[in-house]
Amino acid sequence: MKVPSGTQKKKRTATATKSADTDDFLASFDIDKIEDKEARICPRCGQDADEEDIECSNCGVNLTTGRMSEATRKKRKRKGPAIEDFYSKSWGDAYTFLGNHKGLATKTFFYSFIASTLFFCSIFMMFWCHRTPPKAFWGFIAFVSIMAVPGWIWFIQTEVVRFALQRKDKLKRINFDFFLCSALGMKFIFWVVLFSLPAQAVFGTIGYYYITNGSIPIGAVFIGIGFIPTFLMFPLAMPHMTMADSTPGWMVHKLGKVFLTLAKPALFWCFVFFVTTLPAIGCLAAIGAISGSDLDTFFSNVRYNSAIAADNDAKETADENKIKDFVAGPLVGKKPVELKPMVLILPSILWLFVCLFYAPTLIYNARVNGLLAVHCKPDLQLVTKIQEVKYVSKAEKEKTGPPTPRWKLSLTGIGIGILVGVAMFFLIPILPKLLLSVLLIIMAVAQIGCFFTILAKIKQNEGIGYAILGFFVSLYAYVMGWIYAKKDKEVGGTMMLWTLFIIAGVLTQIGVGYHAVSSLLSELQKANAQADENPAAEPAAVDVGEGPADPGVDAAPAEPAVP
Numbered sequence: 387m388k389v390p391s392g393t394q395k396k397k398r399t400a401t402a403t404k405s406a407d408t409d410d411f412l413a414s415f416d417i418d419k420i421e422d423k424e425a426r427i428c429p430r431c432g433q434d435a436d437e438e439d440i441e442c443s444n445c446g447v448n449l450t451t452g453r454m455s456e457a458t459r460k461k462r463k464r465k466g467p468a469i470e471d472f473y474s475k476s477w478g479d480a481y482t483f484l485g486n487h488k489g490l491a492t493k494t495f496f497y498s499f500i501a502s503t504l505f506f507c508s509i510f511m512m513f514w515c516h517r518t519p520p521k522a523f524w525g526f527i528a529f530v531s532i533m534a535v536p537g538w539i540w541f542i543q544t545e546v547v548r549f550a551l552q553r554k555d556k557l558k559r560i561n562f563d564f565f566l567c568s569a570l571g572m573k574f575i576f577w578v579v580l581f582s583l584p585a586q587a588v589f590g591t592i593g594y595y596y597i598t599n600g601s602i603p604i605g606a607v608f609i610g611i612g613f614i615p616t617f618l619m620f621p622l623a624m625p626h627m628t629m630a631d632s633t634p635g636w637m638v639h640k641l642g643k644v645f646l647t648l649a650k651p652a653l654f655w656c657f658v659f660f661v662t663t664l665p666a667i668g669c670l671a672a673i674g675a676i677s678g679s680d681l682d683t684f685f686s687n688v689r690y691n692s693a694i695a696a697d698n699d700a701k702e703t704a705d706e707n708k709i710k711d712f713v714a715g716p717l718v719g720k721k722p723v724e725l726k727p728m729v730l731i732l733p734s735i736l737w738l739f740v741c742l743f744y745a746p747t748l749i750y751n752a753r754v755n756g757l758l759a760v761h762c763k764p765d766l767q768l769v770t771k772i773q774e775v776k777y778v779s780k781a782e783k784e785k786t787g788p789p790t791p792r793w794k795l796s797l798t799g800i801g802i803g804i805l806v807g808v809a810m811f812f813l814i815p816i817l818p819k820l821l822l823s824v825l826l827i828i829m830a831v832a833q834i835g836c837f838f839t840i841l842a843k844i845k846q847n848e849g850i851g852y853a854i855l856g857f858f859v860s861l862y863a864y865v866m867g868w869i870y871a872k873k874d875k876e877v878g879g880t881m882m883l884w885t886l887f888i889i890a891g892v893l894t895q896i897g898v899g900y901h902a903v904s905s906l907l908s909e910l911q912k913a914n915a916q917a918d919e920n921p922a923a924e925p926a927a928v929d930v931g932e933g934p935a936d937p938g939v940d941a942a943p944a945e946p947a948v949p
Contacts, residue, residue: 472651472761476658480753487557487749490542495745497538497562499738504531513688516696533571538562540570540627543752548628550756551763572824577623578616579825581638586612587809594812609816619645621655622766625759631769640767647765651758659751665743669736677736680729691722789875792868799885806886807893814897822898829891836884840867843877 426435429452433444441448484491508528515521542560549557582590586609593608619641626635634640645652697715704712759766814822840863845853847870856863864884871878 467761469651469761472757473654476654476754476757479757480750483555483753484746484750486555490557490560491746491749493560493562494538494542494748495741498535498745499741501531501534501538501564502737502741510685510688513685514692516692516699530565530568533568533575534564535567535571536574537567537569537571539748540574541567542748543624543755544628546749546752547624547756547759550753550760551625551628553760576828577636578613580636581616581619581623581641582613583806583809583813584638585615586813587805588612590809590816591812594815597815618649618652618656621652621755621758622648624755625763625766625768628759629768629770634767634769644766648762651762655751655754655758658754659747662747662750663744666740666747669740669743673733673736673740677729677733681733684725684727684729687723687725690717691725693717694720694722789871789873789878792871792878792881795871795878795882796868796885799882800889803886803889804893806890807897810890810894811897811900814894814901826891826894829887829894832887833884833891836880836887837863839880840864840870840877840884843867843870843874 426439426449427433428435428442428445428447428449430447431442431445433442435442435449439449447453505528508524508531512521512524512528515524545557545560549555589608589612593605593612596602596605596608622641622644623635626632626641629635634644693715694717697717698719701712701714701718704714810825817825837860841853841856844856844863844866848866852866856866864881867877867881867884871881
């Protein structure tokens with residue numbers, strides 16, 4: 387208890403102390419008279435407390451019961467700031483951070499506008515050209531340039547989150563590397579595809595069904611719903627991408643468990659993102675609502691003129707080489723449609739405002755994501771260190787336990803491969819051709835990597851002759867890989883991945899062929915139906931050798947919209 391201070395008494399003499407050193411004074415000692423009734427202290431640590439306090443500010447116990455609640459116990463066990471502070475401090479802190487990095491926001495605007503403008507111009511040239519080499523060149527330029535935009539988003543997010551975790555409020559100078567951002571853009575797209583596969587396997591399939599039946603808006607809504615889980619887990623993945631080991635940020639099941647714990651702060655970040663990007667979203671919606679039909683007409687006419695040039699060029703080549711059995715295309719001699727570039731002015735201005743609004747919101751939301759990482763660090767399960775790689779002898783490896791049974795590895799590879807292949811089968815119609823080609827290349831490269839890993843193992847165990855045999859007879863290498871997997875854990879993992887990518891790649895190739903044939907048959911049915919309706923007209927030409935006919939090319943030029 388607390389006792390008020392009094393006047394200092396004089397020092398007593400030894401004789402007086404000896405005579406007064408008895409217990410008689412306790413009989414008349416009244417403690418209630420010296421207790422400070424107005425003071426309130428913690429019954430555990432003695433810390434001063436105010437009248438309105440419920441818990442001690444020093445030790446956290448309840449001032450009435452003298453015990454610590456379970457919620458307070460968990461809160462005090464955490465290292466770092468409390469999650470509750472994230473919701474109140476993030477708005478003002480992110481605004482201050484944006485004010486201190488106006489130059490970075492300006493750079494983001496210019497980089498994004500230049501890269502997107504280069505993309506749009508390259509797409510125009512790809513449609514304009516009618517020969518394959520220039521088409522491929524401009525398609526490559528379009529792909530590299532547009533990848534720089536999501537790559538810059540990924541780069542800014544990781545840099546801001548990294549500095550926030552280091553408790554730094556000021557970023558060092560950040561330079562723009564075009565090719566690095568293009569590579570990071572492909573990484574970003576691959577991450578989105580990976581995390582969207584489970585949800586798109588359901589909602590994407592439903593959306594594809596509605597689109598094929600003519601209900602494009604409903605189908606687009608279902609496909610958009612399939613991307614919601616990926617959007618929700620994005621702020622939780624970014625802190626992992628700044629760590630020494632970013633593997634948990636690529637694993638859907640691990641990040642899903644983290645989301646169950648941190649659903650509230652993740653939803654809060656998504657809410658902040660949606661609110662701050664409303665102006666940019668509004669400009670995009672205005673482009674679609676006001677100029678959507680005009681842009682479709684413009685690019686349809688560009689493709690139509692390109693098709694006319696291709697047919698005329700093929701006829702001129704056949705005439706020069708005197709090819710007798712040449713069949714002229716249906717657009718030979720047709721007059722190209724006059725293009726009206728004036729329809730591009732309004733969309734270009736609105737796109738300028740999209741980039742202008744998007745640039746500061748990127749910096750703002752990156753800072754909010756960094757604060758989320760700081761306040762939720764104990765629950766994010768970040769891997770901050772990587773174990774040092776050391777050589778381990780074969781005898782030491784055997785002490786770690788037996789390898790995983792081959793039937794488990796094979797079932798895992800087959801199951802995941804079928805899941806990925808089926809998802810790709812239904813996503814093929816809605817995926818851009820360039821992205822689909824990139825995914826097929828990734829699967830092929832992964833298979834080649836596993837193949838040569840097993841060949842190296844065969845050379846080590848059996849000799850160079852058997853390795854050469856495995857190179858020409860891949861089935862032999864595949865069987866030998868499963869034989870080695872009985873005793874070698876690393877080979878078992880390689881064979882599981884090889885099986886996964888083989889099945890996923892085969893199903894994806896089947897899907898590509900199936901959808902190409904379906905499109906071709908539908909075009910033939912339309913052509914036959916038109917021929918039945920108008921027998922006097924010539925049947926529409928369908929190019930069987932290069933896949934389904936493009937309605938924007940084979941059809942007559944679209945009439946420009948009347949304002």
